[in-house]
Amino acid sequence: MAQPASESPRIRVLLVDDEKLVRAGFTMLFGVEPLLEVVGEACDGAEAVELALRLRPDVILMDVQMPVMNGIEATRAITAQTDAKVLILTTFDDEENVLESLQAGASGFLLKNTDPAQLVHAINTAAEGHALLAPEVTRQIIRRGVGSLEADPAGPTPEPGPSEEQRRLLETLTEREREVLELVAHGMSNHEIAEALFVGPATVKSHVSACLAKLGVRDRVQLVVLAFEAGVVDRSPDPTSGSTHP
Incomplete structure (x- = not known):
């Protein structure tokens, strides 16, 4: 009961x-x-x-x-x-x-x-x-935030790219895990990712968990931050063509 x-x-x-x-x-x-x-x-x-x-x-x-x-x-x-x-x-x-x-x-x-x-x-x-992760707000703020943190007042804004440690961690991801990471960074839910990749939500959840463990971050928000910091995804419009996810 x-x-x-x-x-x-x-x-x-x-x-x-x-x-x-x-x-x-x-x-x-x-x-x-x-x-x-x-x-x-x-x-x-x-x-x-x-x-x-x-x-x-x-x-x-x-x-x-x-x-x-x-x-x-x-x-x-x-x-x-x-x-x-x-x-x-x-x-x-x-x-x-x-x-x-x-x-x-x-x-x-x-x-x-x-x-x-x-x-x-x-x-x-x-x-x-x-x-x-509120996609309609999070993606815009993180893009602008990453840009402001990377900008050097004394020179041009450098191109985003992973640090040596981030590169090492990213190399531990499988091709599918990296694909899932990119979609998470665009604010997509597990259900939306499952539909995009033609797999089950449980499979996506497993991939997300693997990304968290391999990259040493505590939640999806930190995955998004790392993805933008490391240049895994750019700040251009996401694959959903600007749609707002729930």
Whole structure:
């Protein structure tokens, strides 16, 4: 017999934002969700690191621009020392920070105007170990972010290409695994990849898992970051001709 929802393990959430009103709003929102529990609030990145280590939350909602220590630095410290999933709270104006956040170990990002139901769904998704890739936003931000990180103010922007370590890791992939990596980087879901390659979703899932293990990254978001950093895919329109994936 299935357990009643009330007996299911609750997802422990840590809220990190320098605006008290924002934290209060999230606390009220999550207070009516039977499977979510706010275990703490932090007003800056340094406090977030301290609480993450002490409270061991499952999911952390992390703002970027904060005093003392910003969200990117806090994310890097937290993901290096805990298994917590960090979701970055951002706006479209924060594009330059998003890639750095993902490189720091964040499992995804949410826009601050996200619908409450979508926010709750995102937290559940992250808690289950899945990365949050919103193709209609992620691809654009990562392309722009990669470009800004590669640009040298003193000279022309270099062509993207893998580092020696990335090249070594990429060489461990099979031809099909690399093909799957490219499609993941374009924001395609396992189901869409399965349809494109005429294989089953379970097969795609197996290939994605192999890519994660061989490349030493923790989730699909990190796969996307590595793929763009290493030049596995370019920043031109994706194979789906600009369609928006769910």
